[in-house]
Amino acid sequence: MPTYQIKVNGASRSVNVSEDTPLLWILRDHLDLVGAKYGCGIAQCGACTVHLDGQAVRSCVLTAAQVENKEITTIEGLSKDGSHPVQQAWKEVDVPQCGYCQAGQIMTAAAFLDKNPNPESQDIKSAMQGNLCRCASYSRIYKAVEKAASNMS
Amino acid sequence: MSTSKPTITFSRRDFMRTSSLASGGILIGFNLFTACKPEAKPPVDLASLNYNDFNAFIKIADNGAVTIFSPNPEIGQGVKTSMPMLIAEELDVAWDKVLVEQGVLDTNNYTRQVAGGSQSIRFGWEPLRQTGATARQMLVNAAASRWGVDPAECSTSEGVITNGAGETLGYGDVVKDAAGMEVPDKVKLKKKSEYKIIGKDTWNVDLDKIVTGQPLFGLDYKKEGMLIASVIRPPAFGQKLDSYDDSAAKQIEGVLDVVPFGDKIAVLAKDTWTAMKGKKALDVSWKNDSKLESTTDHDRILTGLLDGKEFQTLRADGDVKKAFAGADKVLERTYESPFLPHNCLEPMNFYADVRSDKIHLVGPIQTPERTAQEIAEKLGRNPDEIHLEMTRMGGGFGRRLYGDFALEAAEISHKAGKPVKVVFSREDDMAAGIYRPAIKYRIKAAVKDGKVTGYHLKEASVNSNMYGLIPNFFPAGAIENYQVDVAKHDSNITTGAWRAPYTNFLAFAEQSFFDELAEMMEVDKVQLRLDLLQKVKGTTDERIQYSPERMEEVIKTAVDKSGWGNQPDGVYQGFVNYYCHNSHVAEVANVEIEDGMPVVKKITCVVDCGIVVNPLGALNQIEGGVIDGVGHAMYGDFAFENGVPQSGNFDSYRLIRINEAPEVEVHLMENDFSPTGLGEPTLPPAGGAVANALKAATGKRLYKQPFIKYPELLTVPEKEIIG
Numbered sequence: 001m002p003t004y005q006i007k008v009n010g011a012s013r014s015v016n017v018s019e020d021t022p023l024l025w026i027l028r029d030h031l032d033l034v035g036a037k038y039g040c041g042i043a044q045c046g047a048c049t050v051h052l053d054g055q056a057v058r059s060c061v062l063t064a065a066q067v068e069n070k071e072i073t074t075i076e077g078l079s080k081d082g083s084h085p086v087q088q089a090w091k092e093v094d095v096p097q098c099g100y101c102q103a104g105q106i107m108t109a110a111a112f113l114d115k116n117p118n119p120e121s122q123d124i125k126s127a128m129q130g131n132l133c134r135c136a137s138y139s140r141i142y143k144a145v146e147k148a149a150s151n152m153s
Numbered sequence: 154m155s156t157s158k159p160t161i162t163f164s165r166r167d168f169m170r171t172s173s174l175a176s177g178g179i180l181i182g183f184n185l186f187t188a189c190k191p192e193a194k195p196p197v198d199l200a201s202l203n204y205n206d207f208n209a210f211i212k213i214a215d216n217g218a219v220t221i222f223s224p225n226p227e228i229g230q231g232v233k234t235s236m237p238m239l240i241a242e243e244l245d246v247a248w249d250k251v252l253v254e255q256g257v258l259d260t261n262n263y264t265r266q267v268a269g270g271s272q273s274i275r276f277g278w279e280p281l282r283q284t285g286a287t288a289r290q291m292l293v294n295a296a297a298s299r300w301g302v303d304p305a306e307c308s309t310s311e312g313v314i315t316n317g318a319g320e321t322l323g324y325g326d327v328v329k330d331a332a333g334m335e336v337p338d339k340v341k342l343k344k345k346s347e348y349k350i351i352g353k354d355t356w357n358v359d360l361d362k363i364v365t366g367q368p369l370f371g372l373d374y375k376k377e378g379m380l381i382a383s384v385i386r387p388p389a390f391g392q393k394l395d396s397y398d399d400s401a402a403k404q405i406e407g408v409l410d411v412v413p414f415g416d417k418i419a420v421l422a423k424d425t426w427t428a429m430k431g432k433k434a435l436d437v438s439w440k441n442d443s444k445l446e447s448t449t450d451h452d453r454i455l456t457g458l459l460d461g462k463e464f465q466t467l468r469a470d471g472d473v474k475k476a477f478a479g480a481d482k483v484l485e486r487t488y489e490s491p492f493l494p495h496n497c498l499e500p501m502n503f504y505a506d507v508r509s510d511k512i513h514l515v516g517p518i519q520t521p522e523r524t525a526q527e528i529a530e531k532l533g534r535n536p537d538e539i540h541l542e543m544t545r546m547g548g549g550f551g552r553r554l555y556g557d558f559a560l561e562a563a564e565i566s567h568k569a570g571k572p573v574k575v576v577f578s579r580e581d582d583m584a585a586g587i588y589r590p591a592i593k594y595r596i597k598a599a600v601k602d603g604k605v606t607g608y609h610l611k612e613a614s615v616n617s618n619m620y621g622l623i624p625n626f627f628p629a630g631a632i633e634n635y636q637v638d639v640a641k642h643d644s645n646i647t648t649g650a651w652r653a654p655y656t657n658f659l660a661f662a663e664q665s666f667f668d669e670l671a672e673m674m675e676v677d678k679v680q681l682r683l684d685l686l687q688k689v690k691g692t693t694d695e696r697i698q699y700s701p702e703r704m705e706e707v708i709k710t711a712v713d714k715s716g717w718g719n720q721p722d723g724v725y726q727g728f729v730n731y732y733c734h735n736s737h738v739a740e741v742a743n744v745e746i747e748d749g750m751p752v753v754k755k756i757t758c759v760v761d762c763g764i765v766v767n768p769l770g771a772l773n774q775i776e777g778g779v780i781d782g783v784g785h786a787m788y789g790d791f792a793f794e795n796g797v798p799q800s801g802n803f804d805s806y807r808l809i810r811i812n813e814a815p816e817v818e819v820h821l822m823e824n825d826f827s828p829t830g831l832g833e834p835t836l837p838p839a840g841g842a843v844a845n846a847l848k849a850a851t852g853k854r855l856y857k858q859p860f861i862k863y864p865e866l867l868t869v870p871e872k873e874i875i876g
């Protein structure tokens with residue numbers, strides 16, 4: 001199996017995986033970073049969202065070769081202690097129900113607000129619509145993104 | 154008539170034990186599931202009890218720190234927060250000083266049962282508060298005896314005991330003495346006005362871990378030497394394994410073993426991706442074993458059942474036949490729903506390590522006791538050898554009441570002689586479902602002299618019918634001649650409980666029907682419901698489940714809060730009131746026209762669930778339940794073709810998304826009734842409220858779910874678009 005050098009949360013990691021292994025499973029099974037979740041494996045639910053050079057991407061459909069030489073940030077690396085404004089807002093609003101989708105929601109929201117610090121209501125909804133929440137905690141996801149935006153400005 | 158039942162009677166001595174800890178402090182153990190059973194019986198032989206018999210604990214350390222071990226499965230309904238709140242309230246400690254941990258479930262003792270569905274808080278309400286109060290009283294007694302005063306003159310606040318002279322002792326100062334005290338048999342519970350924790354917004358206890366991505370869920374669980382198992386199962390309901398060739402799978406680097414068991418085959422690897430790849434490389438042929446059913450068959454069969462005569466009657470008041478014969482007008486309508494998968498966002502998974510001397514199981518399961526028992530039976534083992542730990546669950550919705558995936562893990566581990574975790578792909582999860590059954594309802598009402606004189610509800614369902622309490626929900630008792638009949642078709646497609654079983658669709662059917670009935674009778678839609686309720690007041694019928702007074706209150710509040718009948722042009726409303734899971738709910742949907750299409754903008758939801766333990770958590774449940782209800786009524790569809798599910802992943806199965814979710818405005822009724830269910834009761838009314846509002850907007854009535862499947866019924870008359 002080939003060896004890949006990937007950079008996750010600021011550290012360079014070397015992994016030995018078949019070339020078709022999705023980044024999601026590299027993170028979860030090989031690097032012990034289980035914050036990114038598996039929900040569909042086909043880029044439909046957003047549970048696996050991580051940042052690639054600051055962009056929110058679906059780690060379930062990216063391979064190691066596609067992410068070499070790029071900066072990967074997972075929820076574990078978004079902040080040291082859960083102090084990122086989006087994480088803070090998520091806590092203030094008490095968003096999670098089962099909690100399974102929330103790491104992906106937070107990663108999507110963080111990348112989005114980074115580029116759109118003052119979003120309109122419709123922008124929030126279109127930015128977040130790729131992330132499913134089976135528990136339908138959508139009212140609070142929306143509120144938390146709004147709150148994070150106002151906390152950041 | 155019974156509105157708050159059942160009464161729970163037990164003695165604290167029967168289910169509580171205390172002991173000193175070697176590490177200092179005291180441990181108070183109690184058997185929550187026994188205590189929470191409505192028919193709670195003390196264990197027969199008290200002397201033989203040890204701590205393995207208890208599954209919930211309060212630990213008070215020498216420094217006064219309090220830890221509450223919550224034993225209940227957390228599926229996202231918030232009980233890991235709200236149940237410990239009840240203990241902490243009566244223990245009289247500051248909530249922010251309490252540490253809550255998930256208790257390990259050790260299935261050595263089979264007297265337990267899981268308080269499932271929306272019942273955890275309802276059944277836990279009394280015993281959990283009693284437990285906290287008992288522990289508090291023991292601490293007070295210990296302090297009083299040290300001071301040489303009467304315990305009655307002592308008071309507590311936030312973990313500190315104060316006597317009449319104003320001297321104080323912390324809980325930590327007296328825990329050692331308290332451990333030796335007798336468990337008091339009578340304690341006083343606080344009055345509602347004295348609550349400091351119950352009724353206050355309390356944040357989810359796992360919040361920090363969730364937002365930082367720490368391992369919590371079954372899928373995150375890892376153990377040294379564990380292999381991942383990806384399982385291929387018959388692709389169609391009604392098929393069996395014929396033969397297979399695993400040579401290609403075994404060629405894949407990293408595939409360690411291929412293990413056939415029953416009609417399934419597991420591929421084992423160290424990592425998930427390799428196991429999944431190995432499964433795809435299996436070359437399997439299947440053979441037909443029983444009839445391969447299709448959705449068109451179900452449609453025909455269920456209609457046949459409704460047209461037929463073979464029914465079981467669940468409730469019959471008066472004489473519906475006579476009522477119809479003498480009616481001025483009769484309305485009859487049929488409503489249809491598809492199968493639905495649960496689609497928990499965390500797919501099914503379970504860890505098992507089956508050894509010759511013991512069995513270790515870890516994962517997300519709502520029924521640990523039953524599952525462990527099934528595994529013991531399947532493997533011919535003694536249940537005492539099983540140790541089961543529960544993880545947090547990425548959703549349940551009823552799916553994790555069934556332990557099929559845990560059983561698979563145990564069988565594979567047993568055969569392979571290795572610790573394995575079975576991991577379902579999304580496709581596996583949708584195809585190996587325990588679905589909500591497809592159901593049809595036919596409702597017929599008789600009207601005479603402007604009154605509803607007869608009501609006949611027929612259910613045709615797959616595999617099972619509504620449970621026995623449902624025929625006693627509204628409008629039972631309100632209509633003189635009333636009958637509920639059920640019939641079912643036995644299918645090889647596996648079906649089971651799905652969030653708010655039966656009522657999740659029945660509410661839509663009945664409440665759409667009332668709407669149309671009011672139109673036929675040319676009376677106000679809400680008034681019709683209120684008039685019906687009048688007849689139930691003061692009823693002596695013990696079977697009636699709902700309270701007409703509480704129902705009336707939620708209806709009136711919903712009318713007021715939603716601005717019912719008082720909307721600007723272009724806003725169309727639909728009304729629903731419903732009772733299920735011991736709670737009374739009214740919902741009003743607002744639909745507006747955008748780009749020529751009706752859009753659900755808002756749901757006003759009024760809930761009477763008695764005392765609200767944690768309003769912050771309650772609102773989350775309510776909002777989620779409403780949006781889930783709207784989502785599945787609008788989009789949820791699941792068909793079969795020759796036994797094969799026609800949706801496999803979220804590209805072919807539509808779940809509601811944030812841009813489609815309406816605003817939800819919640820109003821909680823304030824009263825002193827004991828708390829009732831919240832995880833489910835707001836879901837069923839949502840579909841009906843939307844359908845009634847869509848009718849108001851489009852002039853067209855929906856009889857089948859999901860609504861999106863009938864685009865011709867979702868168009869707005871020409872004039873509306875122009876106007």
Ligand code: FES
Nearest residue numbers: 039040041046060
């Ligand atoms: S798991 Fe990647 S989008 Fe669903």
Ligand code: FES
Nearest residue numbers: 098099133134135
């Ligand atoms: S909180 Fe359960 S899936 Fe979003």
